[in-house]
Amino acid sequence: MRKLALSDEILMTIEKPARYIGNEVNSVTKDPDQIDIRFCMCFPDVYEIGMSHLGIQILYDLFNRRQDTWCERVYSPWVDLDRIMREKEIPLFALESQDPVKDFDFLGITIQYEMCYTNILQILDLSKIPLIARDRTDEDPIVIGGGPCTYNPEPLADFFDLFYIGEGETVYDQLLDTYKEHRKNGGSRQDFLLRAAQIPGIYVPMFYETTYLEDGTVDKFRPVRPDVPEVIEKQMALNVNPLPYPMKPIVPFIKVTQDRVVLEIQRGCIRGCRFCQAGMLYRPTREKDLEVLKQYAYEMLKNTGHEEISLSSLSSSDYSQLEELVQFLIEEFKGQGINISLPSLRIDSFSLDVMSKVQDVRKSSLTFAPEAGSQRLRNVINKGLTEEDILNGARLAFIGGWNRVKLYFMLGLPTETEEDIRGIAHLSEKIAELYYETVPKENRSGKCQIVASTSFFVPKPFTPFQWARMCTKEEFLDKARTVNLEIKNQLNRKSIKYNWHEADVTVLEGIFARGDRRIGAAIQLAYERGALYDAWSEYFDNERWMKAFEDCGLDVDFYTVRERGEDEVFPWDFIRIGVTKRHLFKEWERAAQKIVTPNCREKCSGCGAAVYGGGVCFENQN
Template identity: 45%
Template sequence: MVSNSLLDQLLTDIERPGRYLGGEIHARGKSFEEADVRFALAFPDVYEVGMSHLGIQLLYHGLNDMEGVLADRVYTPWPDFEQRLRETRTSLFAIESRRPLKDFDFLGFSLQYELSYTNVLTMLDLAGIPLHSRDRDASSPFVIAGGPCAYNPEPVAAFFDLIILGEGEEVLAELTQAYRDWKASRGTRREFLQGVRHIKGVYVPSFFSPHYDASGRLEGVDPLYGDYTHVKKRVLSDLDAQSPLPERPLVPLVEIVHDRLGLEIARGCTRGCRFCQAGFVYRPVRERRPDVLVQKARRAVMETGFEEVSLLSLSTGDYCQLGWLLHTVMRDMERRRVALSFPSMRVGTLSQELMECIRRVRKTGFTVAPEAGSGRLRSVINKNIEEEDLYQTVRDAYGLGWKGIKLYFMMGLPTETLEDLEEIVRLSLRVWQLGKPYRAAVHVAVSTFVPKPMTPFQWTGQIGREEMDRRLEFLKERLKRPGIRMKWHSPDLSVMEAALARGDRRLAKVVESAWRKGARFDAWDEHFQRRAWDEAFAECGLSADVEAQRHYGASDPLPWDHLSAGVLKSYLWAEWQKALNGTRTGDCRWESCSGCGACDGIHVAPRLHDAPPPPVDSMAPPPRGAGEGLFTYTLHYAKKGRARFFGQLETNRIMERAVRRSGLPVAFTQGYHPHAKISFREALPVGMESEAEEADIQLEEAVAEPEIAKRLNKVLPEGFHVLGVRRAQDGARKPSAIRVTYRLSGLTEELVEAMITRSAACGDRVVRKKTKRGCLEARCSDVLLALRRLEATSVAMELAEGPTARFRPQNVLEALVPERVLACKACRLCKVSVAPLEE
């Protein structure tokens, strides 16, 4: 287990140390020793990305709700922290228990995108777990995986003991019981895998063996067991019963990519966009009950303090009772100044009434995804939207006050021509023209089509890299307009994604070789190393471009043929032929069954017909107007322990959400982006503790000072504590200069003696501080008011601070003992008090 002192050492001078602290609001923190089955849920990307993923949260809470089961989490360390772990020979650990990953029974990876594969190897290697499943023994956890990439995991199959296809909530419960039975029987690892292969949705890669022809082309994948020839995904029929939404979701203490409350309203989509893997592998459609969603949203907002709720599904606008749900939830959220957003609304489902409802609290981003510029190509991909509907949606958005529209397109789609690219330009310019009277900006995002397994386009290849560059230049040249900004996905990343998406087991050597050459965070443009990947492919006698551009025929075996997402292969082939003919397929939720095979039409009800009764209204009072009286209080609080590793912006967010959770009648700013009225004093540097922080908060009602402190301390995370509250005095004059006292501990006796001795005659020494404008200098005697010994290894330092000249203890130490700068950096700093400086 990583001790507090080791954690301090690991996090010093690390970028965003809050990523590795854990301690999120509502983290379960179950006893490691008392659990008999332990899961480490691993997301192979940085914390901010992994914590944004709702699926991990559902599994995390579901597992921890089981008796005797513990679920912890781990994310890929950023390169600086990876280096720190290697330098200190510290095993990668889970963030709550701080236990090494090799101490867990299961290490489960969420494979959301192919360009995270090298991060999986980084995490296994840092954990001291053999990369290949064949090399693991009784001392290793079972390494498992799930997620969209599980539908063709062949390029990384060698690294996993088992893979879960489909929804894992019930599979993990059955795995847990199987593990307990196996442990009691004292069986071998292979015997455990032999047992769990009978669980529906479990794929054991070592029980299948691919074979190739003389040229290296795949001929098929042979099963080792006659009763285990095909693996079909697991599907939940009732989301509310089998995968309940947590009422107390995790709340991160650092900003994440999607820093909001995600409320899953449905799974699956039958729109049938032929490029979209999610639209086929997540079928059939299942909706959560709207009355349950309202209750969950209301409770979760109160428990988390989030400022925004996002209604999540592959096509939110298709939710059958969206109007009722939206108005009901919005009534609650508006009173709490919580915004509502829809990440996946489609043109044709977004009415002006819904848009008006969204903007009532905060106008979140507005994205429209035509995907293709021409109607012909939209018929090929089965994107059934009308151009005039798109323009009307944009007009409505501009009229309701949105100042920016984002258009999302793909290029390189099957059968695409130069005329189709011209249509992207024409459509974008039309949206730009519509926004001119409103001085609105248009953001055009273009990505390259990547063929994915288990879609109608799985048989076709990607366009070549040079062709990608040519088409991008075509678009960039024609979209050069003031007010239009174009962004595009890197062709190098698109090629690599396509190569890995449809590859077979030969690519495992490529992934491992690229990783050993330094490949990390390949989905991040600034980290992708094309040279490492090109060399890795060449060493294995393969080419990323060849793999990406590979076409398959109707009779060709596919690397994933032994796996099934439930949709018939014959159906996908028929859709591919209809695409080539430009023939449309209707949505079976509203038209006749298309015969995809994903459901039997009996056990899953994709539409909810009965509107529930109106829910009991919230007791939250309506917000006050700007002109009504407010009550201002000053909070005196401490920030200590691991909380010192949070920056000032993170501290601001932590405090604001605590205020929201506390139920205090906080006042909010006006306008489209309301925030709680809290103002903070001078920012505290990352790594410094404090017992003397202050913030002003405005309330709509008078509340007793002890009650304010009590409510906040009940909901603040570890390390934050309100020490006192006082009513702010109107017109109180702030001192122009202050005396700040710091406590420096963890020094050596020799260093303390040197500091005390030199401080007595420091007048000629110069204190320097780097600023954005250069270097700030002052005489040491003007800055250092006093330095006294507290104990053998700690001192108290009093500094003078003016309105423009603020120096830190480190600046003074560099002046007093410049030869001991490194030793000084290791000391613990705490701001103890702040007082007016007598003139």
């Protein structure tokens, strides 16, 4: 019988002990004596968040298909267990075997957002693995980073042995095969890292160095030895249909953030919003065949018992076989009590017709993402959405019986004016007014409810806005106050609710997003002073972070409010994602001119992704 790493006494004193006991439906167990490689996959946040991440489910399934590999999972212990583990010196353990993470060959950490960086150090610390990669020995696991934040890995470079740049289904088998052969031959840790550095898409930070100019910007980034590549090429699958997909995803014992079957319908996006990192990183768009998705839906629902299936995509409305897929799901599963979730839809007549069929009678909120309050600014960011589109979508929704609408905007976008800011309140008012004009009193199901939410803009690597300045905390809050006051001046103000994001957290995210290797010292110092779960407002301490930057001699404004020049060398320039830096700068210039670039289906913009992908892009797949 499997022995738990935590005693009954400890489990009885902590919140949600089911986070730590493993043994969930569809989790994989193997005999450690019958396998060659032990891989621990980590999501550095609490269990409920990590269990909702599709990428880990895909890699977990991919690795466990190998006869020679056993992949297990670990998540960040919540603050109550964190304290107990430190007091009682209990090493962090994997869920499936309950064995210490330190005993594994690999620790793979997916890095989905910047505010989890101190949780990464928590994972290493509780696992008794040295925080700094150079301090590790042959007895320590190889620590791998993956996910969207690795497209600027430099702030975390000192903590990782290697980063995997690209989609996991491409070269992970080659990496594991290389490790297996290396261990068979008795090679050292350094030997393996050198061999790994020669695999496409693998970046080993210790083999590279950065030099800086007097003004603090990057002068050169280069290898310190001749046998590693100067440029790291993103790895991606040109055809997503034959890729392995988890037919038996793990079913948790407790409710998690995304408690449903997830059906990935395509990768990439045709839209080209200038603020959106994912839209650039995952180009070109690659669709999955309808028949493949039908099979996946059957198998996953059968193997999990879930009562909801969600379509996963950056822009579901752009999937060319969406209508056929949705009709199939409705006809096949609606009678079985299966709900269908359709995120990332553009609100048009087709989408509303579909949602009226798949949502219950009460109808949940509809979500629009205008991103900006004026048409001028929507053109700057290349949103590809007119006010007419938004109002027409709202009108159709109100006619269809919805009376609750969520609106998502950003504040602090490049070229933003006060008129653009006030436009958020004005657009919210127009939509509220439209409800009362469109729906007769006798047909209204309660008052109209408009919830306008603003996040604060963070320039991200590999976007046209990577050159942009970012606002200060005070500027962000002034903008939010302007919106709030303008909403209170609207005629239908009682129908409009306004929420805004935390400005100090946004500034920190901006530092991490475009930071260089010097940032790592401040991350470590803040962690050692108690920083943890920075994505959770109740644990975020901005003063602790500002003091850490100051004590490390780092100027916050250098990383945030400074606009970059065309020729500046970025810390992430050694990574090639397909979309060229020349194209991104051209889009930066077009933004200043308020010129809209057509989406990939309408006209190829020559971004470079199609060439990089062997000529594969959306317009010539079908």
